[in-house]
Amino acid sequence: MFYKDERLALFIDGSNLYAAAKSLGFDIDYKLLRQEFMRRGKMLRAFYYTALLENDEYSPIRPLVDWLHYNGFTMVTKPAKEYTDSQGRRKVKGNMDIELAVNAMELAPHVDHIVLFSGDGDFRPLIESLQRQGVRVSVVSTIRSQPPMISDELRRQADNFIELEGLKEAIGRPPRDPMPDREMAYSEEH
Numbered sequence: 001m002f003y004k005d006e007r008l009a010l011f012i013d014g015s016n017l018y019a020a021a022k023s024l025g026f027d028i029d030y031k032l033l034r035q036e037f038m039r040r041g042k043m044l045r046a047f048y049y050t051a052l053l054e055n056d057e058y059s060p061i062r063p064l065v066d067w068l069h070y071n072g073f074t075m076v077t078k079p080a081k082e083y084t085d086s087q088g089r090r091k092v093k094g095n096m097d098i099e100l101a102v103n104a105m106e107l108a109p110h111v112d113h114i115v116l117f118s119g120d121g122d123f124r125p126l127i128e129s130l131q132r133q134g135v136r137v138s139v140v141s142t143i144r145s146q147p148p149m150i151s152d153e154l155r156r157q158a159d160n161f162i163e164l165e166g167l168k169e170a171i172g173r174p175p176r177d178p179m180p181d182r183e184m185a186y187s188e189e190h
Contacts, residue, residue, distance in 0.1 A: 001138065001160045006112035008041035010034075011100055012073075013118035014050035014061075016141070016149070017164075020119060023145035024165050026172040030064075033171040034072055037115060044111060047103055048073045051080035051094020076103065101126045108133045115140060116158075121151030127158055138162055 002008070010033075021028050030048075037043055048068050053059050069075045080094035097120065104114060108130055116123060119141030127137045138160040141150035155161050 001162075002040040002113065004041060006041045006136075007110065008037060008043045008113045008115065009104075009107050009111045010037055010043065010046040010115045011104055011117065012046070012048045013096065013100060013116075013120060014048055015094070016118040016120055020142045020145065020149040020164050021172070023149060024142055024168065026168055026174060029171055029173045030068055030073070031071060032173075033167075036167070036170045041113060045107065046073045047076055047100070049076045049096035049100050051092070051096060052077050053082070053092060054079045076100070097122050104130060108135050111135060113138065115162075117141070119148070119150030119154060121154050124151070124153045124157045127154070131157075131159070136160075140164055140167070 017028065034043070034046055037046070048065075050061060050065065052061065052065065065075055065077065076096065076099050078094065078096065078099070080092045082090065082092055085091050100118075101123070104116075104126060108114070113136045114130055115138045116127070117140045119139070123139075127139070130137050136159045137157075139150065139154055139158040140162040141154075142148065142164040143150060143155070144163065144165045149164075150161070
């Protein structure tokens with residue numbers, strides 16, 4: 001699936017990857033994740049996308065964002081928007097799809113292979129476009145959760161599908177309890 005001499009970039013949809021790993025019962029060790037893909041090719045960039053609640057005094061995801069920023073990841077964040085739904089529940093919206101797609105299109109001429117950590121079917125047209133530009137695209141998500149965390153269209157469009165559970169030994173650590181739901185606090189409402 002990977003060639004040692006190919007230029008590689010990682011695009012991580014933070015909330016989507018967090019939810020997929022949680023559904024499989026483990027946490028991602030991002031240092032190990034970066035090392036794993038550096039072994040697979042010449043990694044040019046590792047992007048991580050997440051929305052942040054800017055008005056909270058303490059955001060549970062802030063330590064992760066800071067650590068990633070200082071440890072070789074390119075952080076792409078934006079303020080999450082808070083709203084109240086029709087049942088009066090407080091919700092947070094923070095969709096990063098456009099930012100991820102724009103960055104992938106900009107980087108496409110400089111890479112041979114993009115690894116997308118997301119199961120979001122909205123990325124199918126992006127993958128199709130990247131492939132037309134000669135970029136191979138692998139998607140990392142899971143079909144082993146109930147329900148599966150990857151859309152069928154996305155899985156079919158990708159050059160390679162990498163089952164997240166298959167990476168557990170290389171990039172995972174057991175979940176810590178009790179742990180606040182870092183990424184789930186910033187769910188994407190469509």
